[in-house]
Amino acid sequence: MTDVHALSGAYAVDALDDLERAAFERHLVECAECRAEVASLRETAALIAETTAVAPPPELRDRVLAGIATVRPLPPQTPAATVRRHRPRLLLAAAAAVVLVGAGGIVWQEPWADDTSQQVSAVDAVLTAPDAGKASEEFPGGASATVTYSNSLGKAVIETHDMPPPPEGKVYQIWFDQPGKGMVSAGVMPVVADLTLLLAGDASTATAAGITVEPEGGSEEPTTTPIALFEFAGQDA
Amino acid sequence: MDHIRPVPAGAPSPEDGTSGTDLTDLLRRSGRGDEPAFALLYDATAARVFGLAVRVVRDPAQAEEVTQESFLEIWRTAGRYDPDRGSALSWLLTITHRKAVDRVRSAEAASRRDTSYQQHNQPVEHDSTAEAAEASLEARRVRGALAALTEVQREAVGLAYLGGYTHTEVATMLDLPVGTAKTRIRDGMIRLRDALGVSS
Numbered sequence: 001m002t003d004v005h006a007l008s009g010a011y012a013v014d015a016l017d018d019l020e021r022a023a024f025e026r027h028l029v030e031c032a033e034c035r036a037e038v039a040s041l042r043e044t045a046a047l048i049a050e051t052t053a054v055a056p057p058p059e060l061r062d063r064v065l066a067g068i069a070t071v072r073p074l075p076p077q078t079p080a081a082t083v084r085r086h087r088p089r090l091l092l093a094a095a096a097a098v099v100l101v102g103a104g105g106i107v108w109q110e111p112w113a114d115d116t117s118q119q120v121s122a123v124d125a126v127l128t129a130p131d132a133g134k135a136s137e138e139f140p141g142g143a144s145a146t147v148t149y150s151n152s153l154g155k156a157v158i159e160t161h162d163m164p165p166p167p168e169g170k171v172y173q174i175w176f177d178q179p180g181k182g183m184v185s186a187g188v189m190p191v192v193a194d195l196t197l198l199l200a201g202d203a204s205t206a207t208a209a210g211i212t213v214e215p216e217g218g219s220e221e222p223t224t225t226p227i228a229l230f231e232f233a234g235q236d237a
Numbered sequence: 238m239d240h241i242r243p244v245p246a247g248a249p250s251p252e253d254g255t256s257g258t259d260l261t262d263l264l265r266r267s268g269r270g271d272e273p274a275f276a277l278l279y280d281a282t283a284a285r286v287f288g289l290a291v292r293v294v295r296d297p298a299q300a301e302e303v304t305q306e307s308f309l310e311i312w313r314t315a316g317r318y319d320p321d322r323g324s325a326l327s328w329l330l331t332i333t334h335r336k337a338v339d340r341v342r343s344a345e346a347a348s349r350r351d352t353s354y355q356q357h358n359q360p361v362e363h364d365s366t367a368e369a370a371e372a373s374l375e376a377r378r379v380r381g382a383l384a385a386l387t388e389v390q391r392e393a394v395g396l397a398y399l400g401g402y403t404h405t406e407v408a409t410m411l412d413l414p415v416g417t418a419k420t421r422i423r424d425g426m427i428r429l430r431d432a433l434g435v436s437s
Binding site: 010040045054 | 267268288379402433
């Protein structure tokens, strides 16, 4: 616990990496002490900004004011809207069957996306395949992820446990390392802490899988360094 | 006089003691779509927003983009600002800082990373951009408080907040064991907070 508290200063000045930040934000929900400390340190950081003030070019003012004129301010956050942010974690029971992503309305782009039963059975087939191999990663804060792959089925499944939600406006995206092609998207992960998901693409040719943090909607290729890498060992013919 | 004020005339002064309340009110009105109120908010805070963006991203053109994106976000989400959770200025600079940091990290910022360590390692008060900084009483008070930190605290806080580096990067840059930099950053920020009389 004390270890998590110690991140408050680095959090207040944005000096945590994406995963640490997600883990600390989850801690903040439960820790009033850290919330108060972060607030006071952000006030302090704002004072540091006094020392770097520089007048912007005058034309920037016109651009900013012209820009805002075309944007509608969001309504205030009502109690209901505040609760919604944490809803995905309450819906974990359904996680195994989730094929649609909550944040940003990203749609899982696979032919079986609209057929959950088919995905569930494909997941079972991979998890129970005689040639199934496993690779796991642990994250700070107790989260973990395991990729199970089957050469004979050419498919892989990722299972996450206690995964902190990605930073706001971001998603976790999973990739296959395909020799000769580089990192190929295996899909955007639905925002749930405990997830079981069949990955898109051919797992039998992949040498590894990785997770990166990407802007909502996912990316064509990884834009950040992976937060987790799963090496596929012993993929012999 | 050395009270250089690069803020358009007529803007509320951040030193007049009532600016906090004014900013909160301007932000509240902005949340209701009041464009003239937002223009006043811009005039009162643009130097700090732009200055922070320049200090973190370094490239003035990119800093302008960060400033523009930040003010757009501030306008869009003004209605969600909750005065109970912090001052308007802190809220607005938190948005700015996040955008600046996102910019340098996602761009991999090759040129910036190539910049010599020496440059980043200069004490905040001698930084080149600081020459153009607003010489307000508040800035001087903050520089005094920064100078009172231990050297490693001052460097860790400076690299993290003004350099936009992660605590792990800061640890490497300062030759600290991994895991120590976050403690230095926190210690330094707490000491600064207490020296500046920020209520906790």
